Amino acid sequence: MEEMGRLIMSGLLEFYKDKKVLMTGHTGFKGAWLSRILVQTGADVTGYSLEAPTNPNLFGLADVENQMKSVIGDIRDREHLLEVFEETQPEIVIHLAAQPIVRDSYKNPVYTYETNVMGTVNICEAVRLNPCVKSFLNVTTDKVYKNNEWEWGYRENEPLDGYDPYSNSKSCSELVTHSYINSFYNDMEVAVSTARAGNVIGGGDFANDRIIPDCVRAAGKKEDIVVRNPHSTRPYQHVLEPLKIYLLIAKKQYEDKTMSGFYNVGPDDRDCITTGRLVDLFCEKWNENEQNGNCVKWINKAEANAPHEANFLKLDCSKIKRVFGWKPRWGVAEAVEKTVEWSKVYFKGEDIPKCMDEQIKEFFEEY
Numbered sequence: 001m002e003e004m005g006r007l008i009m010s011g012l013l014e015f016y017k018d019k020k021v022l023m024t025g026h027t028g029f030k031g032a033w034l035s036r037i038l039v040q041t042g043a044d045v046t047g048y049s050l051e052a053p054t055n056p057n058l059f060g061l062a063d064v065e066n067q068m069k070s071v072i073g074d075i076r077d078r079e080h081l082l083e084v085f086e087e088t089q090p091e092i093v094i095h096l097a098a099q100p101i102v103r104d105s106y107k108n109p110v111y112t113y114e115t116n117v118m119g120t121v122n123i124c125e126a127v128r129l130n131p132c133v134k135s136f137l138n139v140t141t142d143k144v145y146k147n148n149e150w151e152w153g154y155r156e157n158e159p160l161d162g163y164d165p166y167s168n169s170k171s172c173s174e175l176v177t178h179s180y181i182n183s184f185y186n187d188m189e190v191a192v193s194t195a196r197a198g199n200v201i202g203g204g205d206f207a208n209d210r211i212i213p214d215c216v217r218a219a220g221k222k223e224d225i226v227v228r229n230p231h232s233t234r235p236y237q238h239v240l241e242p243l244k245i246y247l248l249i250a251k252k253q254y255e256d257k258t259m260s261g262f263y264n265v266g267p268d269d270r271d272c273i274t275t276g277r278l279v280d281l282f283c284e285k286w287n288e289n290e291q292n293g294n295c296v297k298w299i300n301k302a303e304a305n306a307p308h309e310a311n312f313l314k315l316d317c318s319k320i321k322r323v324f325g326w327k328p329r330w331g332v333a334e335a336v337e338k339t340v341e342w343s344k345v346y347f348k349g350e351d352i353p354k355c356m357d358e359q360i361k362e363f364f365e366e367y
Helices: 002-009 012-016 029-041 078-088 102-107 109-128 165-183 211-221 240-255 275-287 318-324 332-347 352-364
Strands: 020-024 044-049 069-072 092-095 135-139 191-197 199-201 225-227 233-238 262-265 272-274 298-300
Touching: 012 029, 012 240, 020 029, 020 078, 029 044, 029 240, 029 352, 044 078, 078 109, 092 109, 092 240, 102 109, 102 165, 109 135, 109 165, 135 165, 135 240, 165 191, 191 240, 199 332, 211 225, 211 275, 211 332, 225 275, 233 240, 233 275, 233 332, 240 262, 240 318, 240 352, 262 318, 272 275, 275 298, 275 332, 332 352
Parallel strands: 020 044, 020 092, 044 069, 092 135, 135 191, 191 262, 199 233, 225 298
Antiparallel strands: 233 272
């Protein structure tokens, strides 16, 4: 553990030592990975979130709860959120909490809007009322854009108009943030950005209706992987890729408010692939060194009347590359490989925190 800490401290995350960081959604997939990273840096971390959304869940497996202040609360509960802000006095706020599943947004649109829109209002209001906050990042999604199904990537100045309740609610979350910037934050010391990230994969995602978790569950049960939309094209990246960018944006704008802005966060074009190709990669990586009885394959079960989801969607990330000098570290094949590596450790009952630390160490070692 000490070696891991020394390595991270030598790079980007040295900034976070002793910083007071409040993160919403810390019990989720991204949140658990980010919690593991931040506690290693020596940051004073507070998480505010509902109970972990799945069983099993990565937050519990990551073994970080006793190394941070974990507050169970609903982002819709503004009074409770304000109490936590008042008590912890965060310098940096990273907003991850959301209802993140497209299909669930069709089943429960009101809850989706309450969480993703009013939740954003509440966190923006907490930032407005607490001048201790110097850097605030709202994480949204690549699905905020009006999707024209065209071949080129969407840029930050494209119209926002998500189609389904999830995507639309995250478009609204962006607009709420923009309004608070114009109405309040421009006259305050706080620097504020939004990050529009694409699909992420990695070890420990147990969510329903996500293709890689579906692959992992099927492989663990030695069942065929069911793919409902193999021709949809998406940008895929390992979860550590956007987390590094979130931390970089929060750091840079803390140091220089002019670095704040609206940023697309996604992989290179080579990693924008069809769902079928992604599952092919998963099967190839999973089946390495496996006996025939443990090999997996996938079957196409496209749904005739499935809820609408975009068929083609990718981002133009030239802005964040230009502003921050950023470039992706792991391509989609490596991302799948790391996901399979983590998943096999999990199914064997081996040391999950150690596996996470080794992957974090490898990812951050050049920084």
